[in-house]
Amino acid sequence: MEAKRINPNIDRSEKVITIRGLKKAFDDFEVLRGVDLDLYKGENLVVLGRSGTGKSVLIKIISGLLQADEGTVNVLGKEVSGLKPREMDALRLKIGFSFQNSALYDSMTVRENLEFPLERHAKHMTVAEREDTIQYVLEAVGLLQAINQMPSELSGGQRKRIGIARTLILKPDIMLYDEPTAGLDPITCIEINSLINEVQEKFNTSSIIITHDLTCARAVGDRIVMLLDGQFQREGTFDEVFESNDERVQSFYNYNFID
Numbered sequence: 001m002e003a004k005r006i007n008p009n010i011d012r013s014e015k016v017i018t019i020r021g022l023k024k025a026f027d028d029f030e031v032l033r034g035v036d037l038d039l040y041k042g043e044n045l046v047v048l049g050r051s052g053t054g055k056s057v058l059i060k061i062i063s064g065l066l067q068a069d070e071g072t073v074n075v076l077g078k079e080v081s082g083l084k085p086r087e088m089d090a091l092r093l094k095i096g097f098s099f100q101n102s103a104l105y106d107s108m109t110v111r112e113n114l115e116f117p118l119e120r121h122a123k124h125m126t127v128a129e130r131e132d133t134i135q136y137v138l139e140a141v142g143l144l145q146a147i148n149q150m151p152s153e154l155s156g157g158q159r160k161r162i163g164i165a166r167t168l169i170l171k172p173d174i175m176l177y178d179e180p181t182a183g184l185d186p187i188t189c190i191e192i193n194s195l196i197n198e199v200q201e202k203f204n205t206s207s208i209i210i211t212h213d214l215t216c217a218r219a220v221g222d223r224i225v226m227l228l229d230g231q232f233q234r235e236g237t238f239d240e241v242f243e244s245n246d247e248r249v250q251s252f253y254n255y256n257f258i259d
C-alpha cells in the first residue's frame, strides 16, 4: 500500500479553516470536547476516528449544518457562528460536501444531476458554458461516457465519482469528503483514493477527508489527525500518528486489515 506523496503546493502561510476549543454535546453526551484544527491551503487532511466519535458532527459544524456549543470556527476568513443565513449560504457554495451515499437524484440523468446546481447557483452561465463545465468535471472524474445514463445504471464507485463531479461543478475552495470509500470494494477504493488526489491537484482544493479506512488515510492524507475521546490526540503523517504506544491508537490500527 503506497503512502501519499505530500503535495508540494500546500501553502502553510494560508489557513482556510481554523477551529479553536470547539465543543458540541447532545443532551448529556459530549461528542466534541475542545477540538482545535487548522486546514492549510491545498492540503488533504484526514480525520480518523472510530464510529460515533463525532467526525460527521465536525464537518456538519464546519458547513453550518449544526451549531457549535462553544469555540470558534473560522472558514475562509469568516466566523461561521456570526453569519446571517444569506452569508452562510454564500459560504456554503465555496464548500463542496461529498456525502457518504453520493446523494444523486435517481430520476435524473447524470447530465441533469450536474446541471441542477448550475441552474440554481450559476444563472449567469450560457447553455454552452454549462455544457462545457459539465463535460469538464465528468472528464476530470473519468466518466464522460456516462453523461446520458441514469444513476441506477452505474456501479457504486461510478455513482461516487458522479457525486464528486457534482460537488466540483461549482468550483469549491474546500472539499469535505464523508467516508469516501465506505461500502466500496478494495479496487474501487484505490480508484477513489486516486481521484481524491487528482481533484486536489487539478482543482487546487483544500480537503478534509473523514474516514476509518486506513488504506484511504494513507493514500490521500498529507496530514492525519485522530479523534479520540472528543479531541484530536494524534497529529502528523500516517507513520507519525501510528508510532504511538497509546492502546487506543494501536487497537484502531490492528482492527484495520492493512499490509
Ligand SMILES: Nc1ncnc2c1ncn2[C@@H]1O[C@H](COP(=O)(O)OP(=O)(O)OP(=O)(O)O)[C@@H](O)[C@H]1O
Pocket (backbone or CB within 6 Å): 026, 031, 049, 050, 051, 052, 053, 054, 055, 056, 057, 058, 212
Ligand atoms: N443531530 C443529532 N442529535 C443527537 N445526537 C447526534 C446527532 N448527530 C450526531 N449525534 C451523535 O453524536 C455522536 C457522533 O456522531 P457522528 O455521526 O459524528 O459520528 P462519526 O464519528 O461520524 O461516526 P461514523 O464513522 O459511524 O459515521 C453519535 O453518538 C451520534 O449519535
